[in-house]
Amino acid sequence: MLSAPTVLIVEDNYLLLEMLTRLCEREGMRVLTASSGEAALTTLRDGGEAIDWLLTDILLPGLIDGWAVAAAFRDRHPRRPVIYASTVAQIESRSVPGSLFIRKPFQAREIAEVASAIVASHAKASLAADGGHRVTG
Numbered sequence: 417m418l419s420a421p422t423v424l425i426v427e428d429n430y431l432l433l434e435m436l437t438r439l440c441e442r443e444g445m446r447v448l449t450a451s452s453g454e455a456a457l458t459t460l461r462d463g464g465e466a467i468d469w470l471l472t473d474i475l476l477p478g479l480i481d482g483w484a485v486a487a488a489f490r491d492r493h494p495r496r497p498v499i500y501a502s503t504v505a506q507i508e509s510r511s512v513p514g515s516l517f518i519r520k521p522f523q524a525r526e527i528a529e530v531a532s533a534i535v536a537s538h539a540k541a542s543l544a545a546d547g548g549h550r551v552t553g
Contacts, residue, residue: 420445420535421445421446421468421469421534421535422445422446422447422448422466422468422469423440423445423447423467423468423470423534424448424449424450424456424459424460424469424470424471424472425437425440425448425449425450425471425472426449426450426451426452426455426456426470426471426472426473426476426482426485427449427451427471427501428452428473428476428477429473433451436471437449439524439527439528439531440531442528443528443531443532443535444535445534445535446466448463448467451477452477452478453476453479453481453482453484453485454478454479454480456472456476456480456485457480457484457485460485460488460489460492464489464493465492467489467493467496468496468497469496469499469534470485470489470497470498470499471501471527472485472486472498472499472500472501473501473502474500474501474502474504475504482500482502486515497514497515497516497534498514498515498516499516499517499518499530500515500516500518501518501519501520502517502519502520503519503520503521516530
């Protein structure tokens with residue numbers, strides 16, 4: 417059976433974190449969460465190999481912001497997707513290559529579309545890795 421892709425969502429707004437978690441789970445993803453940059457770095461250190469993509473707020477409480485979280489994620493996984501979210505209208509050009517910026521407030525549909533595309537891409541890559549044959553359990 418194809419494994420579900422795993423997303424790490426880093427968001428300090430509890431209600432938004434819950435909404436994003438439910439949305440990604442409905443799209444068939446396994447979700448890990450963190451409400452600060454420090455917690456996100458701990459999650460990356462402890463289970464980072466299993467994380468397929470990152471969705472991070474840029475402005476986080478504490479000393480570690482979303483930029484630093486994304487940089488740490490990309491150090492481990494140079495080609496995996498990073499999605500930034502912020503209320504800031506214009507962001508600095510600190511984003512990692514191949515990333516996407518979504519301005520808050522965003523529509524749930526926007527995140528659902530991104531999550532759906534990542535799930536489809538993950539399934540396609542998993543099938544290719546299995547020689548094009550679906551593995552069943």
